Structure formats: structure tokens, C-alpha cells
Amino acid sequence: MAKITLEDLLNFKFISSLAVSPDGRKLAFVVHEMNKDDNLYNSNIWLYDTTAGSLSQLTSSNRDSSPIWLDDSRLLFVSWRDEKDRKRKENGEPLTPLYEIHIVGGEAKRVFELPFFVERIKRVNDSVFLFTAVYDQRLGEFWKLSVEEKEKVLKALKEEKDYEVLDEIPFWANGVGFTNKKRSRLFRYNIQTQEIIPITDEFSNVEYISDSPDGKTVLYIANFFKDVMKMPNDLFLYDVEKNETTKLTHHDHFMYTLAELVDGKVVFAGSDMKRYGINENPKFYVLDISSQQVKLITPNFDLDIDNSVNSTADMAETGLLRWMENTCIL
Numbered sequence: 001m002a003k004i005t006l007e008d009l010l011n012f013k014f015i016s017s018l019a020v021s022p023d024g025r026k027l028a029f030v031v032h033e034m035n036k037d038d039n040l041y042n043s044n045i046w047l048y049d050t051t052a053g054s055l056s057q058l059t060s061s062n063r064d065s066s067p068i069w070l071d072d073s074r075l076l077f078v079s080w081r082d083e084k085d086r087k088r089k090e091n092g093e094p095l096t097p098l099y100e101i102h103i104v105g106g107e108a109k110r111v112f113e114l115p116f117f118v119e120r121i122k123r124v125n126d127s128v129f130l131f132t133a134v135y136d137q138r139l140g141e142f143w144k145l146s147v148e149e150k151e152k153v154l155k156a157l158k159e160e161k162d163y164e165v166l167d168e169i170p171f172w173a174n175g176v177g178f179t180n181k182k183r184s185r186l187f188r189y190n191i192q193t194q195e196i197i198p199i200t201d202e203f204s205n206v207e208y209i210s211d212s213p214d215g216k217t218v219l220y221i222a223n224f225f226k227d228v229m230k231m232p233n234d235l236f237l238y239d240v241e242k243n244e245t246t247k248l249t250h251h252d253h254f255m256y257t258l259a260e261l262v263d264g265k266v267v268f269a270g271s272d273m274k275r276y277g278i279n280e281n282p283k284f285y286v287l288d289i290s291s292q293q294v295k296l297i298t299p300n301f302d303l304d305i306d307n308s309v310n311s312t313a314d315m316a317e318t319g320l321l322r323w324m325e326n327t328c329i330l
Contacts, residue, residue: 009034010034010036012033012034013031013032013033014031014032014033014041015029015030015031015032016029016030016032016065017029017030017065017066017067019067019068019069019075020069021069021072022069022071022072023072024050025049025050025051025072026047026048026049026050026072026103027047027048027050028045028046028047028058028067028069028075028103029045029046029048029067030043030044030045030046030064030065030066030067031043031044031045031046031057035062042062042063043062043063043064043065044057044058044059044060044061044062044064045057045058045059045064045065045067045075045077046058047103058075058101058103059077059079059101059108061079061081061108063079063080063081064077064078064079064081064099065077065078065079066078066118066120066121068121068122068123069123070100070123073102073103073104074100074101074102074103075100075101075103076098076099076100076111076121076123077098077099077100077101077108078096078097078098078099078118079097079098079099079108080097081099081108082097082110085097085113091154091158092154092157092158093115093150093154094115094116094117094133094134094136094139094142095113095114095115095116095117096113096114096116096117096118096133097110097113098110098111098112098113098114098121099111111191112191112194114131114133114143114189114196115142115143115196116131116133116134116135116143116187117133117134118131118132118133119131119132119133119134119184120132120209122211122215122218124215124240125215126191127190127191127192128188128189128190128191128240129188129189129191130186130187130188130189130199130211130218130240131186131187131189132184132185132186132187132206132209133184133185133187134182134183134184134185135182135183135184135185135198135202136181136182137181137182137183137202138157138181139153139157140153143196164178164180165180166178166180167180167181167227168180168181168225168226168227168228168229169227169228169229170229183200183202183203183204183205183206184205184206184207185198185199185200185202185204185206186198186199186200186206186209186220186222186238187199188243197243199238199245200220200222201224203224203225203226204222204223204224205222205223205224205225205229206220206221206222207221207222207223207233207256208220208221208256208257208258208259209221210258210259210260210261211261212261213261215240216239216240216241217237217238217239217240217261218237218238218240219235219236219237219238219248219259219260219261219266220235220236220238220259221233221234221235221236221256221257221258221259222234222236231255231273231278232252232253232254232255232273233254233255233256234247234249234256235247235248235249235250235256235259235266235268236248236249237266237289248266248287248289248292250285250287250292250294251272253272253273254270254271254272254273255270255271255272255273255278255282256268256269256270257269257270257271257282257305257306258270258305264289265286265287265288265289266286266287266289267284267285267286267287268284268285268287269282269283269284269285269305270282270283270285271283281301281302281303281304282304282305283296283298283299283301284296284297284298284301285297
């Protein structure tokens, strides 16, 4: 058996962003491959036809990601294929270009861009999209500014690029960098009017989001904090048609991990952290929205549904770090 070499690692492929078509017959996903010459990953969208059992590559710009289905034959996706967009991004301007492509072939068409670094986007109907994006409080309501005003704000940020102001904890995340005064925020976008409406406030960090099968409601978990992040978070239900948010949090000291709508009820996982604190394994519950009654359905479940703490390094990452975030004051 030959030993694995560094060159062999270049042949690895990574799959992400699996999306199922509305009719359930096709799968869209992103394939990432290492590009040694340019020191980056090539990312393209592929299709799998579950009926024919065929696999095909749909895009080839090497800069495509995050596909979502508009219908059974069209995909919306993020692409950085335009050099002008890449230069704007390098200059610090927050933006995400979105393209549309027909799965039978043809050239991808740019349909709109959002003045944010979008994390996830969901189509509600032909006009309305929901998305989560990085909100930088230094930029404020950047999306409302004129071109001239945006240039002034970006110029001011460039003048401060040699240092970071740190006035909250946490201020850093692995793989992300500085997160001080940045939040993952939920927005609503109307493609016809180009109106952008924030759903969550500027201090709430959206940690998890899922939508109902009919697309009329969205569940999300968010953590509101200023200065020092707290461990308990909150569960919310957003009504897309009414544009209204309802707080579903059933316990003041609870850490929600995930939540899904199943048969009109909310199935969620989390812990009250009473026995082992932040490293306590979550249990599963069912919440009846109308009565607000919560039922524990896995009383004997004692396994983690995410990464477990297995070493001193993990302890430093999860336990000690979070303890410091809750007890230290700048």
C-alpha cells in the first residue's frame, strides 16, 4: 500500500449545500476542489437526477455556491465570476451577487445583488426572499446609503484597517476572524421593489434557522447580547405573510440547539444547563404553539448531536472560552 502524499490531498473533493428540487427528482449540490496554483478552492454546482440516476456538472466558473431551487427547472445561486464584483469585495464592500440558471443548460444570468455578505437565502415566493447575512454595526444601515455615502463609509473603514477596536466578548471566531460588533442578522428582501427589511435587531445573532414545509413560517434561534455574550438564547417564530415575530422561548435559562416544525408543532433540542453547564448534552422536546405546552420526549437521551468534548483542546474551545466570555469584563 502506497503512502498518502501531500499531492494526493489535492484530489480530495468536498460536497456541500445539498438542495432538493420541489418535485424531489433532482439534487443540486456544490463540489469543492483544491486549486494548488491559485491557492484556493474551485467550487461548482452539480446535479443528480434521481430518476435517471445521472450525474452532471451544471456550472464551470469555479466560483459558484449556495444553490436554491426557484422551481423544478431553475436554480438561484451565488457566484463571484465577475472580476468587478471580486474587486469590490476586496475593497471591503459587502455584497453578494446572485445568478439564475436553467438546469437544461444555457448561460447563467445575473438577477440581483444584495449589499451584504449573505450566509443563507430562501425563496418565499416570486417576489420575496428571506436571508441571513453578516451585519457590521460599523457600517450601520449600509444598504440605505447612496453610492457617494457608501464610498465615504468604506473609505473611513480603510483608514482604520491597521487596528481593531475590541469592546465586547467574544470578539474572534475560528475560521472567521474578528467578530466584534458583528451579528448574523435575518432580513426580508422584495425583488420587485428592492426593499430590504430587517427582521431581527442589530444586537441579535441568529444561530439557527429553519422553515415550515409550506414556507409560511420560519423558526429561528437567536442570541441577543451587548458587551458580553450570554449562553441562554431564545426561540422565535416568524410569520412570513403577516411579517410578525412571536417569541416561543419556554425557559429563561435554556440553550436551544436546533428547532424544526413538524406537523404543526415545534420539535426542538437543547438543555437548561443545570447539571453540567454549557457542555451538557441536549434533549429533545415538543412545543405546542397554540397552548405553549412543552413536553420532554427523550428523558434518557444523553448523547451530543454536534461535536462532543473529547480533549483538553476541546475543553479550551468550548468550556474555558465560554466561561471567560461570561465572566470577564473589558
